[in-house]
Amino acid sequence: MSDWQEEQAIQFRDIVQRKPNFKMGPITLDIPKGFITAIVGPNGSGKSTLFRMILDLEKPQDGTVTVLDHPIGTGDDAPIKQRIGYLPEESLPHDDKLKAFEKARFNSCWYKNWDVNRYQELLLALQVNDNLPLGKMSKGMRRKCEFAIALAHAPDLLLLDEPSSGLDPLAWKSMIEILHRYMDPGDRTILMTSHIVEEVKRLADYIVFMAQGRVLGVYEKDELFSSWFTFFVSGEGLTSQMASRMPGQCGIESVGGQSFRITTSEAYQAEQWCETEGITILSKQALELDEIMSTLLLQDGISKRVHEARGKAR
Secondary structure, three states, X not given: OOOOOOOEEXXXXXXXXXXXXXXXXXXXEEEEOOOEEEEEOOOOOOHHXXXXXXXXXXXXXXXXXXXXXXXOOOOOOHHHHOOEEEEOOOOOHHHOOOEHHHHHHHHHOOOOOOOHHHHHHHHHHHOOOOOOEHHHOOHHHHHHHHHHHHHOOOOOEEEEEOOOOOOOHHHHHHHHHHHHHHOOOOOOEEEEEOOOHHHHHHHOOEEEEEEOOEEEEEEEHHHHHHHOEEEXXXXXXXXXXXXXOXXXXXXXXXXXXXXXXXXXXOHHHHHHHHHHHOOEEEEEEEOOHHHHHHHHHHHHHHHHHHHHHHHHHO
C-alpha cells in the first residue's frame, strides 16, 4: 500500500453512512491532487455514494469531506462546485426533452469558465451531433455529449462515474486520449469509477479497492501490477505450512505432490524467499485487476470471520 505524501484534492475523514440495507464506513481516504485515481469494486460498494458526498448531494451521518481545501456542506459550496466537473453513471431523466446544445447552453450560465470553443472541439473529437434531444440519442451518443459538457469549463477536479458506459471502441479510445490531454497541465485531478480493467490500466495512477461500504486497500497502479502474482512452485519436502510463509502470501492451493499454486502481493520478496529456501519456481503469472479484487474480498471475508469468532470466544 502506498504512503501518499502529495497534496490532497479530496479528503474523506471518518465517513459513516447508514441506510436500511447498507452501511458505509468508517472510511478515511485521501485522493491526491494532480493524479487519476480509480475506485473499483462490486456494485453496491459505496462508490457513487462517495461522489454524491463530494457534491453535497448526500451528507454523511458522521465524518467530514474536504474538496480542494474546502470543507463541504459547511457554508457556500458554489465557488468550489465551479471547479468540479461531474459525469454521473446514469443520465438524468428530466434532461430527456432538452437538445444537447440546450443543456450545454444552460450549463454555460452556471460556470464562469465555460468555453464554448472547447465544447465544440470536444464534440468534433467525439464525432457527435448536439442538435438532437438527449432522450432520443443512443446511450453512447448521449454519453459523449454529457462527457463534453462535463469537461467544457476545464474543471480542476473531474468526477467520472463509469465514464465509458455505452461507448463503442472508437469513442472509448477518443475519450482516453481526451482525458490524457486534460491532465497535461499537471495540477488537475480525476476521480473515477470503472468496471473496465483496460480503462483502469490506461488511465489510473492510483487504485482504491472498495467493497460493502469499506476501503479494502489503496495502491499505486504500477506497484500493484508488479507485485501481485501467482507462483507455481515445487521443492523437496515443500509442505503447505512452509508455503504459507512465502512473503505476501494470500492464497495457497496444492497442485499435487510437493507442488503448490501460491498467490502473493509481494512478488519480488517472494522470489528472493524461494531462492533462499531452495524452492523452484516453475512459472509465474501476473494477476489481473479482477483477480486482485477477488483475492482481497476473500481475505476480507476470512478476516471478518476470524474477528467474529474471536468476539464470540470472549
